[in-house]
Amino acid sequence: MSLPYLTSSECLRHLYIPLDYPSKISKMKLILSCLLLALVSINIAASDPSARDYLAASLVGSAPPVTNISSAHRDITVGIVGAGMAGLYAGLIFDELGIDFEIIEASPRIGGRVMTHYFSDNENDYVDLGAMRFPKTGVMERVIGQSSWSLVSKLRALGNPVTTAPYYLSHKNNPVYFNGIRNYGDTPMINDPLHVGDQYNGGVGSGVPDCFAAKPPTYWVGKVIGKFIYAMTMNFDQGYKMLLQQDCLSVRYYMANVFKDGECQPNGTLASYPQPLITYLETQLVGTGWFDFNSITEAVLNFLDFTAAEYYHIEGGTHSFVDAILDSIGRSSVETRKRVNRIAPGAPRGTGVNARPTVSVQVEGERRTRNYDHVISTVALGVLERIDTGDLNLSFKKREAIRSLTYDHSVKVAMSFRSRWWEDPIVMNGRPIYGGQSSTDLPIRQVNYPSYGINDTRSYANGILVGYTWGQDGIRLSGLTNDKKQLEQLLLQNLAELHQVDVEYLDRQLLDWKIWNWDDYQYQSGSFAGFSPCQFSLYFPEMIKSEANGTVHFAGEATSVHHAWILGALNSAYRTVDQVLVTEGWNDLRQQLRTSWGTVNEWQSEGLPPFTPATTVASIQGAEPVIDAKRI
Template sequence: MEDKNNSRNIYYINSPSDYDRYNILEKELKKEGRLEDLNNIINLMSPPKDIRNICQNKYGKKGKIAIIGAGEAGLAAAFELKKIGCDITIFEASKRIGGRVYTYYFDRLNNYYGDFGEISIPVSHYTAWHYINTFNLKTKAFINSSQYYYLRNVGTYNKERQVLKNIYPKYNLTKADKIKLKDEEYINICNKYLKKLTSEEKKELIDIKKNYSKKIIALDKLSYKKAYEEYGFSEEAINMIGYINGSKEFFNESLIEVLQKQYTLDFNTNYTIEGGMIKLPLALYEAITEKDLKAYKDIKKKDLGNVNIKLGNSVEGIYNTNDKDKVMVKHVDLESKIESIEEFDYLISTIPFPNLKRIDISDSFSNEKLRAIEEISFKNSQKVYLYVKERFWEMGGKSKRIIGGKTITDLPLYSIYYPSDHIEYEDKSGEVIKLNGNPKESGILLASYSTGDKAKDFSFIDDEIKIKDTIKYIEKIHNLPKGYLDSILLDYKSLVWSDIQYIWGFSTLFKPEDKILYSYISRCPEMNNKVFFAGDNVSNKHGTQQGALQSGMIAANDIAKEIANKYSF
């Protein structure tokens, strides 16, 4: 852990140290009355054991490994296996690395950009921060809280009196609803459920294991919406609460999917990587291809393994050899159409299950695994970014301007995120912010962001219509003159992840009972411990860099154990 520096504000300082992040997490858990979860969260979210303590280099050099997918899970697995000397081949069907991490740059100097994957990293995501530290990446504050609501044609700032006065009357709330809504915990009902669990039971929200406790099994039968119904809320109240707490997109998913996010405070203090999230997978790529070996500074170059990345190569089949001692991989160069078959000692599949379904595996994988691949859902996500000449959201008086954070709306946009780069803090708590920048500067507005069920509203619309609608809705929400946005619009970019070939979605979101039925079997190896799995579908943190990176490290360690067991006796 780094040296502490008491003179610095621990909230939203740029590039926080390990000590800073520990203090932030500790303070936030204390505020929620569950400080006892601190060490468990850190242990669950930290990187696994160093791979060099599992397998010696002299054994690792005997391992020939195939990795399917050059997203963060595949790159992390390769980065770790390279440390013990393995010979690694990465097959990537697309022509780029990064998978669901994708940064789009609007200018040639890369000053203005939008991230189409995960847009922020919580302080509790220790494995993601491990790699951020490894590659010396700079981070900056990202305000994740709701600043404004536009619901049922009424706009209001996120202040209790304004919400009560302007939003509540728009919904047909019952007397029972109104009484319960006086208790703030009902708005975020997750805290009520967390308080019913012991420390060990809360760990199971993150853990992937064969058997779960009775309370976790019972909770996994509930959808997030059903959790509110259990407390007697009306449909109108539930609908309103979904927007107020910004979780409407999760209502049909498993309650545990949301509980585990609340457990590790994913919605609290967040950061983003300066220059774009793509900086992390690019750093991994440069390390494994030996363009930058600083991350391997304590390993001799001759001891490092070789990594060959085959872009534009689609894996079409995974088979056992006749003696079942190796794995055969059939792949096609998508440009030349040449088909090849190669043998490997081990394989890691990191690709989304929708892609894995199209690979010939039916005679190679167990029925349990095939059922998990079939049943686990991979949800869509869409975003629209606007590059504008001036930041209209930062204009006006102190009580009117929006600096960072988001707007939640029941319009098809669903949510709008405002950049946090003009933030300054007015007090030592770091919780009161003020404008530090010129609103007349150009900026990037995440004008629409939705995932899961809410992404349906904006996913199947032609780009031209979508941008026109986005502009129309933004002008309506912010009470701007018609045509104003067209006059300041420099550029735009939209993306729907279901349209991206070989990914066809953005994030796993468990349905009720999926965790109990499929989380363990999804991660289990196949083909006599020759084929391992990593990536979003088998991670314990869906839709995050944390989940991808940690699952890649775990799969690499599992292979290291197999190699060590094979050659060390």
């Protein structure tokens, strides 16, 4: 089948705006052509700033410029609160710049929301309970890219390499099991294969209207997102303002009351999406309740930044990042089991005109007060809320953000089995699974099959993520945490039903399992930041400001426009290092930071090129979308 040549603007115009295209070109040809263009554009735009970077520039402006003036360097020590990826990355940069630092961690473990659970010493017997995959996009260059300043490259140069490998986001035999009907990854989501439409459920008003049910969920979400992609492509400033005008609306409210479309309406009249369709879209693409507590801004930006054709994982688990950084900065740089309970202004260092402010940090159980020249808090906001910061005189908005910024719920369940039964053609009735993820409306919601150890036929322990839940799904599953027997039975029953495998067989195969709820983990108190309506525009600019005369700084994924990803933690850490250097007036080190570690567009955003999306409407409507929080 020959495909028409179309530019990105033509794709947007013909897929979003209801105009007639020449009849000799079918709608399917149009979508396929635009999808190919989208995949090409992802590669072309690999080094371009993301939509979130432009958003940051609009909200907070640029970092102070680096001048050619240098000043003498005094000896300083920076206290870093929290040994997650943000704290460790800040330490890695300070170490190279020759600045003394200490990392204080309340937990007995290091890594924050990077957490790999190892069931045994067998090489494939582990599961990432936190961050586990990285899209191959220009946005992720700082983490897994080939630039000299990427984290992967830095660790390799320091002699502590980590290895990336393909992460398979989908496989043709991945079950898609909803509404009691089973399909597979190679089944097109057209003509209502899951029987959610009115015609299968009792007539008009009993299910999803048939016209909507006939096309994939990504098609209808793509129409909503496409409006903003089109606007920002034509004129970013105007499109961004249009998006920000909707920031106080949830995804559900926007679809049900603001967005208008005429494709499934009589005579093409315009109307909003019906509620059954919206719930169906949510069920298929994200966690239950996600459309209610996330803003439309979040949905648009997630699509723009993280719709990707390729993904990667870290061999041996994402915690390999943590180990490599620790080996690079020295494990003695991090003190564990040190819970900070107070951060306040300290006694000035020096006298008279030479007096410089300090920051006092009180650690529980220690009589002495630690004094630092700067403090960087990288802890999750739920933890920061429990630290006494009253004497810092934080702004009203920052205190409000610390208390109320929404964190998404996420619960994972991992299991270890005697064999890789999901790869066995006999067990799987001729449909073996090699990587990817299954989805269902059963309580486990999603099963992720390991992309490592594929085709390893040895009979020994193998880990698999058998339940990946968000939102209300996660809350309900975690409600059985105190009844291990009932929870185990539910998990195995769901797993057996999803795969058409005998539950007793799975029970005999099971070696061990673990449930992990980030809400219940006292050192995080939440999974990852997910801005609710109004919060992005209201709180983000305030969260990144330094306090106490430029001596107290705030990092962590919640303080980045790329929140909920490791990238956000790294970008925020880079920003706080630069803020320390700004306060000290060390422009030579600021230049060294940029030379050795690149630039962070969401912080040093002056001179950004015109906005070009790394994806198009077609890639949203025809490819695997990522608007959920499968990240950290």
